[in-house]
Structure formats: structure tokens, C-alpha cells
Amino acid sequence: MSIADHDRIPEIALDWHRSGIGAALATVVETWGSAPRQAGSQLAISGLGQIMGSVSGGCVEGAVVNEAMEAMEDGQPRLLTYGVSDDSAFAVGLACGGTIRVLVEPVGEGAARLAPSLLAALVAARATRQARGYAISLESWERRLIEPGEDPAVDVRLRSDKSGVEADGRFIAVHNPPLRLIVVGAVHIAQPLLVMARSCGYAPSLIDPRAAFGSAERFPGEEISEAWPDEAMAALAPDARTAVVTLTHDSKLDDPAIMAALDSPCFYLGCLGSTRTHAKRLARLRAAGVAEEALARIHAPVGLDIGAKTPAEIALSVLAQITQCLRRGA
Incomplete structure (x- = not known):
């Protein structure tokens, strides 16, 4: 049973990276108020500006794409915050009145980038219906792929199907089987x-x-x-x-x-x-x-x-x- 195309965000990012055009992943890590997408929602961006998925339902995607293109150039992740922006609410801001934080990670080799091998391991787990937690420190950018039973915080989030930021500063993205x-x-x-x-x-x-x-x-x-x-x-x-x-x-x-x-x-x-x-x-x-x-x-x-x-x-x-x-x- 294949994963629906609109849910194949990590897979598409890996395909774009392997094809040589470059890729970045943008992920909602926190939300406040009437945010249009929940934590864990993802947007894949290619080096050619192609996108798949969403982090806000269209309100801030343009700005996130611009940040992702720069991240692919300099190799540095970004934590972005978007909220109400009055006159430009439909350009860069949330017309719904909420606030979101978005993590942008360029895929590639290098200490701060999302390693292709780690992304490939996540894609392989998803293909075989194995649950995984993707944990990243929002300070050091240290990343781990965590199996059920290895980390109590990950187990709680897998059971609740809810991604989010832990008290220790890690963002844990839930990847449950489809x-x-x-x-x-x-x-x-x-x-x-x-x-x-x-x-x-x-x-x-x-x-x-x-x-x-x-x-x-x-x-x-x-x-x-x-x-x-x-x-x-x-x-x-x-x-x-x-x-x-x-x-x-x-x-x-x-x-x-x-x-x-x-x-x-x-x-x-x-x-x-x-x-x-x-x-x-x-x-x-x-x-x-x-x-x-x-x-x-x-x-x-x-x-x-x-x-x-x-x-x-x-x-x-x-x-x-x-x-x-x-x-x-x-």
C-alpha cells in the first residue's frame, strides 16, 4: 500500500536531492492560536523552486520557499516565525490570526544540514510501515531517528500522533505508518x-x-x-x-x-x-x-x-x- 502523494514529503525531498537539483524540508514545529496547519506539517522545496505539501495552506509558503533557497545555498537551517501581518496578511503572514514557527532544513552533507543518509533511513522506515520519531535539537541541530521504545518522549508522541517541541529544546516529528x-x-x-x-x-x-x-x-x-x-x-x-x-x-x-x-x-x-x-x-x-x-x-x-x-x-x-x-x- 503506497503512501498518498500529498503525504510523501520526505520521499519527494530525497528524490529531489538524489536527482541533483537540491532539496530542503520545511516543518511546522510550533503553533499558537488559529494556525492553519498543525505541528509536523511539512513542505518540500527543490533547488528549482518546486514545492510539495504545505506549512500554512498558502499564507506564508512564498516566504518559506525564499528562505529554503537561501538555506540550500549557505547550508544553514532556519527557525522562522510567522504571525498576523495586517495589510500584508496574505503575502507573508497568517490571515487566520495564528502564529507558527517553521524549521527549514537543507538536505545535504555538512554538520548543519539534514544528512541524506538519515533522510533515507526515515523514508525506508515509512516504506515498511515502521513508526519513527525524528528528533532535532533546535539549538545544536543534532538529529536522531528514534524507534519506538527508545525514548519515552517519542513514545508518548507516537501514541498521540502529535509532533511538537519538548522541554529539553528538541523538536520531535512523528512519522507513524500511513x-x-x-x-x-x-x-x-x-x-x-x-x-x-x-x-x-x-x-x-x-x-x-x-x-x-x-x-x-x-x-x-x-x-x-x-x-x-x-x-x-x-x-x-x-x-x-x-x-x-x-x-x-x-x-x-x-x-x-x-x-x-x-x-x-x-x-x-x-x-x-x-x-x-x-x-x-x-x-x-x-x-x-x-x-x-x-x-x-x-x-x-x-x-x-x-x-x-x-x-x-x-x-x-x-x-x-x-x-x-x-x-x-x-
Whole structure:
């Protein structure tokens, strides 16, 4: 499962450096007030002035690019602060009224630069879904790539998915594995749900052994498994960065997937069906030996109650509930 292009900021910076045109990374390290992007948001800048990503949603990118071009020339990182600038708010400043600090790091060899080998190690970890904390001293520019379990401060930030500055002056950027969404049932709701999920940064996978449902014509470009749901779930191995949604209404298909999901650390499990349907589902799962604690993890009827009627509206309610669980906890 590939990382979406708009999230491939370190990868793109490394590609630009390796191509010989030069690269720098700009990262939001702190925010105050109504900042448009959170800490950890990144912008890659090439030596030709190309950009990917954002640090402010367009308010200060031009100024950051100019600073990055200079950083690539002199090899020195920069800590930049941007806030409200009244008449020039849309040129160099935040019209929203917030304040941000942005770290600009040129990629290359040299004590103050971001070493290509360190950036390559980060990219390799991201490619294999390994969580990492990127720590940099904002005074000495000393950098480390930290694995889970090596540093309590990094572990806390990885669990909360929140980058930021520590009391010791280090900025820790969180690089968690990309989010995944596993959908069981190639029904009408799945079509808008997969599109919406991808726009929100999820790598979606679709499971349906019924070839007529999970066809490439109905789901162009999607990863579709025709294996039985429990086998497909075993192959996909949902982790703590995975949401699972079952949509078939067929207990022969949904139940094996639900049981597999409950045996995993997935952060969300939602199941389509009415309250009566869910009551019957719970009875079957209890009879199969599933514990009450596990059953309590199931979100059903699936989605937030927003009065959704159409397949697209139901998909929206499902993705909203997934987001709520991801950001606020179950």
C-alpha cells in the first residue's frame, strides 16, 4: 500500500536531492492560536523552486520557499516565525490570526544540514510501515531517528500522533505508518467511502469474494481481494493504524471479518446494519465465544447519526466516525 502523494514529503525531498537539483524540508514545529496547519506539517522545496505539501495552506509558503533557497545555498537551517501581518496578511503572514514557527532544513552533507543518509533511513522506515520519531535539537541541530521504545518522549508522541517541541529544546516529528481502511463488501456505499478515505490519507483495501460485486469496473484502480474475508484479513494484518468496516449484510461474510478484526489491534471496527440486525449479530458472536469486552469495540449501526440517507451520505457518516475515533479515542 503506497503512501498518498500529498503525504510523501520526505520521499519527494530525497528524490529531489538524489536527482541533483537540491532539496530542503520545511516543518511546522510550533503553533499558537488559529494556525492553519498543525505541528509536523511539512513542505518540500527543490533547488528549482518546486514545492510539495504545505506549512500554512498558502499564507506564508512564498516566504518559506525564499528562505529554503537561501538555506540550500549557505547550508544553514532556519527557525522562522510567522504571525498576523495586517495589510500584508496574505503575502507573508497568517490571515487566520495564528502564529507558527517553521524549521527549514537543507538536505545535504555538512554538520548543519539534514544528512541524506538519515533522510533515507526515515523514508525506508515509512516504506515498511515502521513508526519513527525524528528528533532535532533546535539549538545544536543534532538529529536522531528514534524507534519506538527508545525514548519515552517519542513514545508518548507516537501514541498521540502529535509532533511538537519538548522541554529539553528538541523538536520531535512523528512519522507513524500511513492509515489504512479495510472494507468488507463491495456494495454501493463502498464506492464513495473508498474515494473519501483516500482523500483523507487512508490506503483502502476492499474484500469481497463475490466477483460480480468487487469488479474493476465498479471500483477502478482499487485493491480488491476475492479471498474469503478471514483469509483476506489475515493477509492484510490490520494494525493499530487500521480501520475496518463491514458492509455486506451477509453473516457468512461479515462475521469472519469481524472476528478477525476483533483479534487485531485495529483502532476502529464499524458494521453496517440496523439495531435489530446488530442484536442478531451480537448473539451469533457470543455463541461463537467472543467476549463482551471485544463486542463493545464494535460501532453499530455504523457511522455518526447525521440523518444520512444516500450511499454517499452514509459513507460520509462512516468516515466521520472513523475520524472521531482516531482523533478523540473510542
